[in-house]
Amino acid sequence: MIFENNLAFAQSLDRQDPLHHLRADFLFPKQHGTPFIYMCGNSLGLQPRAARSYVDQQLNNWENLAVEGWFEGETPWMYYHKELKGLMAHIVGAGPREVCPMNTLTVNLHLLMVSFYRPTATRFKIIMEAGAFPSDQYAVESQVRFHGYDPKDAIIEVAPRVGEATLQTADILAAIADNSEQLALVLFGGINYFTGQWFDMPAITKAGHHAGAVVGFDLAHAAGNVPLKLHDWDIDFACWCSYKYQNAGPGGISGIFVHEKHFSDKSSDRFAGWWGYQEQQRFKMEKGFIAEAGADGWQVSCTQVIPMALYHASLKTFEKAGFIGPLREKSLRLTAYLYYLISEVNKTLGFEQYKIITPSAENERGAQLSIIAKYKGKEVFQALVANNILGDWREPDVIRLSPVPLYNSFEDVFLTAERMLTISKELITPKQ
Template identity: 75%
Template sequence: MNFENNLAFAQALDQQDSLREMRNEFLFPQQNGKPFIYLCGNSLGLQPKVAREVLEVQLNNWQNLAVEGWFDGDSPWMFYHKELKNLMAPIVGSKPLEVCPMNTLTVNLHLLMVSFYQPKAKKYKIIMEFGAFPSDQYAIESQIRFHGYDPNDAIIEVKPREGEYTLRIEDIVKTIEENGDEIALVLFGGINYFTGQWFDMPAITKAGHKIGAIVGFDLAHAAGNVPLQLHDWNVDFACWCSYKYQNAGPGGISGIFVHEKHFGDTSLNRFAGWWGYKEDQRFKMEKGFIPEAGADGWQVSCTQVMPMALYHASLQLFEKAGFLDSLRTKSKTLTSYLFYLINQVNNTLGEEQFKIITPQAENERGAQVSIIAKADGKKIFDALVAHNVLGDWREPNVIRLSPVPMYNSFEDVFRTGELLLTISQSIK
């Protein structure tokens, strides 16, 4: 597409947007009586208007049914998680039996590593991306220590080349191959939180399996953002949060994926709980854990009804939007337009005031565009917020801007580019 740097062009794109009405499903924060241009869905998605309603329904169930709410009412809590599974599966490209909503992200990462990180003899190392989100780093470090190994020895990090910000897939694959005899687990983020790079997950999975390792992904920044095909890619396991691109509220419930090929593997360890016990025998209260079929067998504690209701409401919005097909098409155009506008700002200023560190290739990024300001980055970010543009600041020098196709417009992106130029000129 040949972009233009003017408001009329952005508004024309919005008029052509088949998803433009989805914006009306969300509540935007305000400042000085004006709504924000909200570009921080990569950190916390906006509140769906229906959120208050779905919580009210569950509060009424609690009020009117009390403990009988587990078995009575339109959607008994005992089986409520099953209503989400058919909606979750298209988000990550799985079978419904392979996914389950439960717990929170890092809790699930730990639970899945109990099953899928099984170090033996020489094959005990974990390979991961350099600069992964701290929760992943801490979880992996602690799991390694739990098994009696030294993280400094047992963790292999793949780093960008000198002078580069993102990883090359050939370097990831090469590192996996060169250390194949020692690697027990390949564990990457689907999308790097800092740069916005979407890793070649099928290639990573294939390389990991080739050397006999298990392959898992933290999809915090990928689920609900980019199209995934976990089952077809043969990924072993994955987990994600629901409060970023999936708009399920702060601290929203997490989801897990376990490939069906592992369901019959009785050698897998797991930290068991009552809710993961075989459903039709659960209330016999007998000793000896027998897991429920599928990913549900990894459940530990009972259904978190309120967070699950919020996630359910958001997943229904994805269904209304056509899941990720139409959203992805719009997302690629939104981010491409933002790339164009940032480059236009640099051209007008006569220098590269803003360096884009997110990959330009559409198949290597999602909705997030990360930029480094040549100077005064925090001042520029604060000025954007003062002018009702809310992105995200990450130390030491990165501004993350994430136009989410579910609720952001092309005019949002244009106004942001316009402000980047105005603020830069005023500071300069």
């Protein structure tokens, strides 16, 4: 598509957008009575209008049924997670038996590593991205120490080449091959939180398996953002949060994926709890853990009903959109338009004030663009917020902007770039 740098063009794209009506299904924060142009779905998604009614339904069940709510009412809590599993499966490209909503992201990462990081004297190393989100780094370090290894010896971090911001797939695959004899686990983010780079998940998985390792992914920035095919890609396990692109509220419930090929492995370790026990036998209260079939067998504690209700509301919005296919088509156009407009801002300024470090190739990015602001970055970001543009800031100099296809418009994207230009003219005199 040939883009144009004017408001009329952006509005024409919105009129042609078959998903534009979904914007009305979300609540936008306001400043001085004016809604923000919200470009921060990579950090916390907006509240679906339906969320309150979904929570109210469960509060009413609690009020009217109390403990009987576990087995009575339209959505008995004992089985409520099953209302979500089919919807979740569409989001990540899995079978319903392979997914389960439970806990929070890092808790699930630990629980899954209990099963899938099983080091031996010869195979004990983990490969991960050098710039992984700190929580993942802490989790991996602690797991390695728990098994008696020094993180300096057991963790291999793949970093970008000197002078580059993102990783090259060839370097990831080479690191896997070079350490194949000692490698126990490959654990990557689907999309890097800082740069917005979408890694070649099928290639990484294939290389990891060829090396004899287990392969898992943290999909915090990928689930609900880009098309995933976890089952078909033969990924062993994955987990994700639901509060970013999936709009399930702050601290929203997490989800897990376990490939069905692992369901018959009776030797698999796990930290067991009551809710992972066989569903039909659970209330017999017998000793001796017998796992429920599928990913549900990795549950530990009972269903988190209220967080699950918030997730349910958002997943139904995804269903209304036609799931990831139509959303991805719009996302590609939105992000490409923002990419184009940022370059237009630089042209008008006459210098490169904004350098996009997110890959330019569409198949290597999702909705997020990470933008280095070369001069007065923090001041520019603060001025954007003051002008009702809400993205987020990452030290030392990166502004992250994420036009989310469920609720952002092409007009949002145009006005964001327009205000960046105005602010830049006011704040910046470059050192020529």
